[in-house]
Amino acid sequence: MASEYNDPSTTTTLPSPPFDSISSIRFHPTNPDLLLVSSWDTTVRYYDSGSAAAPSRPAELKAKFDHRAAVLACAFNGDGSRAYSGGLDTGVRELDLSTEKITHLGTHADSVSAMVFAPHVSALVSGSWDRSVRFWDGRAPSGSAETSKTDTPERVYALDVVQNTLVVAMASRLFHIYDVRNMRVPSQQRESSLKYMTRSLACMPTGEGYATASVEGRIAVEWFDVRDEVQEKKYAFKCHRQTVGSVDHVWPVNALAFHPVYNTFASAGSDGTVSIWDHKVKKRLRQYPKFPTAVSALAFNCTGTQLAIASSYTWDEGEAGARVQPGGVPWVGVRRCGEEVRPKGWSG
Known part of the structure; x- marks a missing residue:
């Protein structure tokens, strides 16, 4: 029986979901119905959500790529014909979505924690706990896919690119901001506005700045322009909190995603909620019905008509929490997104 x-009427449930925590979701760059889901169950799943252009067409699992260890990150290439993956086995792989062939591009010295495709330079960018950011070209001959390596002062937890x-x-x-055309030195070095460990990051599609969030229920909105009058606009706020009796939880x-048209953003928390925010007016536009367990990943599609949401235990409470997790x-x-993702008074 469907829950709220x-x-x-509003949501398509994808078939054959992973059986362990879901680490990331990525939508196809131009097809609003296709998406990737990576998981700690050592797979990347490739889905057709089947709901945007033809609501009567059922969602389907188009392909499943098995790995040797938990997959922490995935991404499409520029035209969406291929995908990439990385995780605890340190390898960076290219996934051919039509033939289901897996090609090993290279390795980091430690787990691959994040990846994103940078279309302006046609390169996959991967970050790792080995304290490096590497660029990859899947079109290169075998053994030469890694095109550059940039050392970082600390383990990479998240990365995103805009333009x-x-x-x-x-x-x-720590935060480093780079121009992807010159990775020798960062153009900016920053310290987080939040007091606790960074859990998620997303860049504004407008190219003005980014949002970042922590393990301690806060989100910060930041701007790239270093002028004082612009930096004065940055702020942070509390979210994904709940008071039960006299106890504050x-x-x-766990995840942030900007809407590609409206520049609003969604946040996902271990409290099992997803909220939509208008960061310009500093207000929440909508909170969706609560999920039975943590929301671990989310992503808007290329047209902003759909928001993919993953609900899975994120091990915040360890193994003991997994045993008692409801709806685990x-x-x-x-x-399907409606007016709730649009800023009030939006005129286009």
């Missing part, structure tokens, strides 16, 4: 969070700007979030609350913010079976769904 997976009401079929030619790459933001790298690291341990010790604070939850990690991983779930992935695609919610």
